[in-house]
Amino acid sequence: MNPRSIIFSIFLGAVWLILLSRLFYLQVVNSDYFAARAENNATKMIDQIPARGLIFDRYGKLIVENQPTFSIQITPAEFDTNSSSEFEYLAQRLNISPAEIRRKIKGVWPYTPVTIKENVDFMLIAKLEEEMVKHPGVHFKVDIHRIYSPDITMPHVIGYLNQITEQTIGYFKTGDFADTDYKIGERTGAAGIEKFYEIELRGQKGYHELQSDSKGRVVKDLGIVKHPTDGYNLYLTIDLEFQRFVETAMGQNKGSIIVVDVRTGEILAATSKPDYNIRWFVEGISHEQWKELNENPDKPMFNRIVQSGYAPGSTFKMITAIAALEEGLATPETYIECKGVYLLGGNRFRCWNWTGHGHINMQNAITHSCDVYFYTLAWELGINKLAKYARMFGLGEITGVDLPNEKKGNVPTTDFFDSRYGRNNWKSGTVVNLGIGQGEILVTPVQIAQYITILANSGKYQQPHFVRYAEDQEGIRKVVYPIKSVPVKPDYIDLMRRGMWAVVNTFEGTGKRAWIKWQAAGKTGTSENVHGNYHGWFAGFAPYYDPEIAVVVIMENGGEGSEVAAPMSATVMNYYFNYIRGKKAFDPSDLKEKQFQSLRNAQLIP
């Protein structure tokens, strides 16, 4: 052979080997991957959407249910896009312009149905369905919307549903949602219970398998390969009547009120004001409405119950007192002289009562809310011991209440100040202010509600929660929260309770205006606020001798707690004892034995 034929042969041999190795790579090395893709190509899974769980109130009344709605879709590949009469027909039926339809189907993958109009009237659907034979490519889609009982408000408790968009779909592919198979356009809980229990409420999709060709035409029906599992029905702790009363009482004020049954941790009513109307979201909110809600300086979309951090003010003083007692730094009979000011290294810390309380013991210090008494105890305790007891009572920690995006707030330690300001770059006197609940300490209303529950029950409590029963395919079950206890001497808590009783029921008490005839106890507080007027707190429970409810009121920019929050508490508590106390909550007789140890961690039935 001449050398040129050898070069030719070598060159062709090389090409032959390259092609062969490429084929080896595709057909031998990666054939499983491509086989799966081919399988995926040829089969089409039609989602069988499960019914979203229903929501009932405390008395078993249905308050949130589902309603099918219809939307009109076009599959451009089947639709006669060249015929302007087709566009006009549809435009006229749907009362939109032909140009809008053209705009919507422009540039999309022709085999994917495009939604042209949502929430189409059922009568119109019935009419269109008859005509669809003559208009290929036009079809309708059933969508499920939430429908609310007319007397429900509480947007921050229930929450709303939002459509998954291209921007948010990523979130629904990871974490808890990894197995849920969400798709763009599906609605998911975006706030409140709807969001917190999204996975439980939603249930599990089923699938109907079809074999289809490249045009998406069905070649073979392979039947339902998995039946959908409907979502859990939830029975809430909320008393709708009470809830509405609390919301009305709050009126135009900003802030939050939480009422907890201290015997069970059940939240009877919870409000965050200002708020919004959940019904706005049912049919999709307009861009303008959404913008307005989000740019409103009063933040109506912000769930103050679990997300807003306020300084606890004087409501914190019981923790300072208990810490000092537990640490042996004080006894109930420790007397401290208040001259209206506390001096520390040249700094003057004022008592709210400038004339001073004179010689005062612990219980009276609570009752009179004497600042100097607690300045002194706090200085002796130091920041970290104070923080330890605050955390013991659940401040600065997630309570676990079943609302999404709960904030921890902030109970500072020396580490916190060190990392924030640098070591030795902050004043040791900081602790003095923390002792009366001011400074860089932030708590949420629900944390205070839990803290008052603990005091009311002398140390034992169940976390505050919104769900009493959950119902799955097998039946209805109780949701049980473990009874926890705070390891402090019950005697010390009782001392605090006595002080809190006197706050409300004695002439000198700061919370006199929270007085009711059913013997309330509580503590006022004022959260100092550099941005505006003070936030007023009242945190109390009633009846004193056999506590049933804890009430927490925070009024943003409302001024002193004793002036605004205490009377609000009286209003709320009075209503409870007059109208709510006697009602009997829904308790099903045919309970399944197995209980949910807190629903969130309950295993979904596979």
Next chain:
Amino acid sequence: MVVEKIKNFLSDLDYFLLIPALLLCGIGLLCIYSATVSGSSELQFNFTKQLIHFAIGLLLMFLVILIPIRLIDGAAILLYTITVILLILVLATGSVRYGAQRWFALGPFSLQPSEIAKIATMICIARMLALSRVNPAHVANIFITFSLTLIPMFLVMKQPDLGTALCIGCIALPILYWHGISLFSIFVMFSPIATVLVHIGSGYSFEAFILTLFVILMILYFSKRKTGIILAVFALNIIVGLSSEPLWDSLKDYQKERILNFIEPERDTQGSGYQVRQSKIAIGAGGFSGKGLMEGTQTQLKFLPEQHTDFIFSVIGEEFGFIGAVVLLTLFGIMIFRLILIADVVDDKFASLTLIGIATLFSFQVMVNIGMTTGIMPVTGIPLPFLSYGGTALWTNLCLMGIALNISMRKKVYDIH
């Protein structure tokens, strides 16, 4: 006597060429059947049509075998001229299909002059080079070959039919090399293209550019040519390299997009990228032994549009698997290697050059087509010889096969010369 003659004729046939060709045609028909049977009746009709194409093609092939090779040699220039006129005519009067003007309609069938141009250009180049009196390495040979190639290439490109134009163009260099130009000349022709590709491919990296120039300079130095030539080639590379960036930037966005999509089809998810993706899925899903005839879901459910034409290889990949693909490549390998072997021993310049042209044409089409269906080469619309649906292409390939068989049968005659 007639029986005797036929016996002699049959025993003289080169079965290393004929059997692979017929097997490939058979596999092609099988695949076309499989790719169209589940489609519309119009699509199904393609199988019958291809069967008729094949019968006519076989007849054509045997006719070509009977033509004395000298007659082909002598008619080369005339054939070339007629083809060029046909190409001009088709541009002026041909019918438009799939957005290109390529066909003369002949009843239910159609004729593509660009396919004939492949044969005509090839034998015309072979004829001119065989006639050439100058030193085989002389620049005049290069000039003639390129002139003969570029005219039909340009006309076919105008249709537009990039694939066929490339097929016409691919013949020039191998035939010139076979004729006797040096590897150095080929290097001189190729180096500017390489420079541009590296320059654009590396994102105008200055280092890569310098490195390319350095490698080119080294090769030039070791080629021991005259300093003047070395400097000229080197300067050409620098100029081409430097002008590629402003040239690229001067392109409009859609033009850049088109070129990038050409180089990397999967960038484009809906056009050619869709086809390549589906083709890869089909081939990959076939696995080692394939899903069996008419069992491939990609093929039967029509995930590849027009699969019976350019993407026919994906049917083989899916339904016959890696084994089928290896058999196919081996059949082509035997055929092409045989062509080179005969070209090596044939003692006639025209015949030898023609055989190399045929081998090049087949190899190029197989390489580009399979490269395209497996996603390692751009989508150019080059059919797979003997297998893809299409009358004129099949006839062309069978005529080429006829010429090869013709030469192979008579090589003993030439040996005596």
